[in-house]
Amino acid sequence: MNTSDSSKFPLVVIVGGGFGGLQVAKKLADKPVDVLMLDKHNYHTFQPLLYQVAMGGLESESIAFSLRKNFDSQKNFRFRIAEVLKVNADKNTIETTIGEIAYDYLVIATGSTTNFFGNKEIEKFAMPMKSIPEALNLRYSVLQNIEEALLKPSREEREPYLTFVLVGAGPTGVELSGSLAELRNHVLNKDYPELKKEDMKVYLVDFLPKVLGPFSDQASAAAKEFLTKMGVEVLLGVKVESYDGDEIKFEGGKTIRTKTVIWSAGVMGVVPEGIEKENIERGNRIKVDSVCRVIGTPNVFAIGDVAAMITDETPKGHPGVAQVAIQMGAHVGKTIIQLINNEPTAPFKYFDKGSLATIGRNKAVADLGKIRFQGFFAWLVWMFVHLISLLGGRNKVIVFINWVSSYINYNGGTRLIIRKFEREGLTEQEHLPVTVD
Amino acid sequence: MNTSDSSKFPLVVIVGGGFGGLQVAKKLADKPVDVLMLDKHNYHTFQPLLYQVAMGGLESESIAFSLRKNFDSQKNFRFRIAEVLKVNADKNTIETTIGEIAYDYLVIATGSTTNFFGNKEIEKFAMPMKSIPEALNLRYSVLQNIEEALLKPSREEREPYLTFVLVGAGPTGVELSGSLAELRNHVLNKDYPELKKEDMKVYLVDFLPKVLGPFSDQASAAAKEFLTKMGVEVLLGVKVESYDGDEIKFEGGKTIRTKTVIWSAGVMGVVPEGIEKENIERGNRIKVDSVCRVIGTPNVFAIGDVAAMITDETPKGHPGVAQVAIQMGAHVGKTIIQLINNEPTAPFKYFDKGSLATIGRNKAVADLGKIRFQGFFAWLVWMFVHLISLLGGRNKVIVFINWVSSYINYNGGTRLIIRKFEREGLTEQEHLPVTVD
Incomplete structure (x- = not known):
């Protein structure tokens, strides 16, 4: 060219x-x-x-x-x-x-x-989320697993389909686990009347002793409290050993049966x-x-x-x-x-404007230099900053409407499986006649 | 179950x-x-x-x-x-x-x-559009072809990538060819400054002698005139014989070189x-x-x-x-x-509320019983009827905003290739260093 x-x-x-x-x-x-x-x-x-x-x-x-x-x-x-x-x-x-x-x-x-840190097995079975196609795969996979759970006759068999494990408690892990908890608390029983809130479990795991590692201790503690109140089980200081698509193993021997591990650990x-x-x-x-x-x-x-x-x-x-x-x-x-222009250049200087992370409805944390706050006001700041940073007037308006609609409804959004997510070797077609009660 | x-x-x-x-x-x-x-x-x-x-x-x-x-x-x-x-x-x-x-x-x-009427070759190479995944495939394919055209060194080589043939002049064919003509007239040169409006061609083909077959003659004639004024080449009374992915052949010998045939003929x-x-x-x-x-x-x-x-x-x-x-x-x-309830049943009676089809900005046709009108007012009716028929308040608002934004801009919408469309055997990777001027 x-x-x-x-x-x-x-x-x-x-x-x-x-x-x-x-x-x-x-x-x-x-x-x-x-x-x-x-x-x-x-x-x-x-x-x-x-x-x-x-x-x-x-x-x-x-x-x-x-x-x-x-x-x-x-x-x-x-x-x-x-x-x-x-x-x-x-x-x-x-x-x-x-x-x-x-x-x-x-x-x-x-x-x-x-970064899967070279673990090929985890790379094969865990879901990454760094691009739009990956985010859509994750959405489809979560929804498909809930649908799949409905076809299982026993609680025991449903459990791994309704258990979601997030590895990495940075902003992405915190935001995802918060959203999953809101799905569980506000949507699950409405969309799937066969299922109860208690049937679904959300775990947030990190090998560090705190969530939101780089944030202030105050923000980390608040985020952890928000998550716990929403029903997320936060497991800190825990290292993942392996995940084979059915069971995640941690150092020390603890295991969780799950069909969904979301990897935002690096x-x-x-x-x-x-x-x-x-x-x-x-x-x-x-x-x-x-x-x-x-x-x-x-x-x-x-x-x-x-x-x-x-x-x-x-x-x-x-x-x-x-x-x-x-x-x-x-x-x-x-x-x-x-x-x-053969003019002198200047060294780059980073100006840190601060950090924001949201956990869910009315819940966010803000570290803006020495100014730190958590809760509703941080959540408003988070929304404002993200809205003005989006490219395009149309996108700003559409995101705003989605947020308003979700806020009013507790049940907004677009839980559609537009294209089925299929992972080779993972989706066995083991559909037999089942009883749904 | x-x-x-x-x-x-x-x-x-x-x-x-x-x-x-x-x-x-x-x-x-x-x-x-x-x-x-x-x-x-x-x-x-x-x-x-x-x-x-x-x-x-x-x-x-x-x-x-x-x-x-x-x-x-x-x-x-x-x-x-x-x-x-x-x-x-x-x-x-x-x-x-x-x-x-x-x-x-x-x-x-x-x-x-x-319905490809049993023609396996056309089924393999033409694009259908009856579901959302198919509509997305079509979008990606159109955009990918325009991108591909940019890589071709000569006008001759670019031509089939910028030629779009729609087979079937029912509402779908009319609406698609109208939209493609608007893309050509208002967007092409803005998004792809290397290309001129004249580089892109849109054909609408039907074996019947009129567009919008089941509509009134008045509506058909108006739709055809709208399309022609927008730059769509309308070929009527023409039967498709074959399409091999590179060239569409019609009965009588006429051919058009194109990478995109959209099939809405049945x-x-x-x-x-x-x-x-x-x-x-x-x-x-x-x-x-x-x-x-x-x-x-x-x-x-x-x-x-x-x-x-x-x-x-x-x-x-x-x-x-x-x-x-x-x-x-x-x-x-x-x-x-x-x-x-062992009650008597009644036979079904269809109440025909009439037909609407849109061709583009300010242009639609309406056959409402004996009342027939075309143009701006028909277009308003078309928008109103479709908006109120959509499920969900959020969808109504979002579609409305998209329409308003497109109406103001001449350049709205979301021309994104979220997932690349790949058809086996069709996309040869023949990318060599090329000259773009």
Whole structure:
């Protein structure tokens, strides 16, 4: 692919249309560069609300936004659906699923994926939730398991289908377990009159001694209390040993029979081939200098979840959150223009705006610097911040309506199995005539 | 499956949660019967708006409604996800994917599917659009083809990816070709600045000499004029001979190179096994008597698209439209109660409320008995009727917002490829480095 015919401006290739990639492209609007963005999807995913898609609270399209449409009016922007196979930093090209592309500047904003820490069995049977297709798979799987439970004649046989285990008590695990608890408390008996609230169990498990690890102790304690009151069984300081699709085993011998393990216990960067081994940090992240430049290259950048900027202040790099990606993206956009103009560049400085996590209806926790609060007001702040951050007026309105409708009803959302989720080797068809009472 | 333990009421099994099945269940609320509905999906599909899902105007969840939620408050209603494999009318049971079920009354409301009239090649390569998964496949396929066109170096090579042929000029074909023309006229160059309006072609083909066959001549002529003005090439009195995925051939020798043929040229009833051969009519419909009872059975009914009620007034049966299914459903609900009470039953009478079809922005046609009108006012009526018919307040509001947003923008909707559509043998990966200018 060759875009040099049409322009004599340097070509900036951005790989990934997440929070970071979007900012880079935006900062380069009306600047003397051509921008080419690649992504394997033609949309931006608003990851903070993925769990609501997974739990049937929102339709998938309301947290996705067309990358093409977003840049409709940016004249120097081009987009292609493609995946990067390899970076050839020495000759300034990338190999992609749509051919080789020569760049002048390259920004790797490929984000992160679920980290199963090498456990192939867990990877096979546990559900990840880092993309819209994965969130939909999770939704379908949860609903299918409830339907399946109805076909089982005994409580004993129903149990594993109605038991949900979340591994990893970060914001995703907390939000998912809270939503599952609300499904159990408010929806289960309405939608499935054959089942009682008590038939369903939700476990939240972490090997750390607290939920919401990076939050303040105050927020962690409040979140744990909220969850416990909602009926989530919180198991802390517990390490998962194995999961075979039927039973999860913990270190020390405890087991739980379950058909659903949701894995949000870790992420790792999505690093394309061609990045030097010695430039890969813990968590599969690419080591970058103070302007997010990949060590040893003059014109290749990495930002967001896939970047590790190791400094005295950030010995482990920055946290893998949207704010870091957004701020790094903006900084890299500015830096590229400075490099083109031979102007001095400035080191990246992260401004931590604080952390929010929601547990459920009227329940959230907020750590905004020294200001910490929990409960209803935190929940309002959480909703406001997420609503204004969503791309597109239509999406904002539709998400808002969904939330209002769910708040009034206790029973909103869209619990539809649009496409059946099938995992090979897992769904045995063992349907025999059964008695339902 | 046995539901007799819990109740001594007769069990009415309804197969299918479409327009007809819903009405039967509703009419049986608070009556001395148990109702069991089976459907392969856990939602009702509002088929009249399927084409908007296919064209990215609406998210799939806004035209689907949970069958469980719809009957949350109906105490005698049960639901299971299941498909019927066979009807054993002699012993009053059905065999299903979840086991054998004994019924007292059975209502077959399985609807219709796409009829390819036995042409296996067309079935393999053309796109049907009768369900939400099929509509999504169509959306993804259209968008993927436009993306693919961008990778082709010459106009000649791009052409088949940007040419869309609709076979069947009924309401579905008219609505789809109108939407594709609007995509071409208002969106194409904005979303894909490399492409011009003139690069995309939309054909609407029918072997009949008019569009909207069953409508008045006035409506047909208006629809054709609307389409032509929007840039759709309408080819009438033309019969399709073959389609191999690359080229569609018509009787007489004309051919069009296209990667997308959308087939809405006919439907056929979905008839479970076990129905006597001599009771199957043209179009794969089940012959029923004047109360929609399958000929020769005392307690098995068929309604809607899968039923053929042949009388002197309706020598070909009723048209395959939602209104027929709705009215038959209500009638059968009433009839079952009359049979249980040993009361006399009345023959079904169809009340034709009229027909509506939309072509695009401000453009629709309405045949309401003798009252016929076309254009803006028909379009308002069309929107109003469809909006009030949608299940669920949330869906109504969300569809309304989508429509308002699209009306203001000329560029609304959700053109997202959430899951890539892949057809075996069709998508060759022939991506070589290409030049984009």
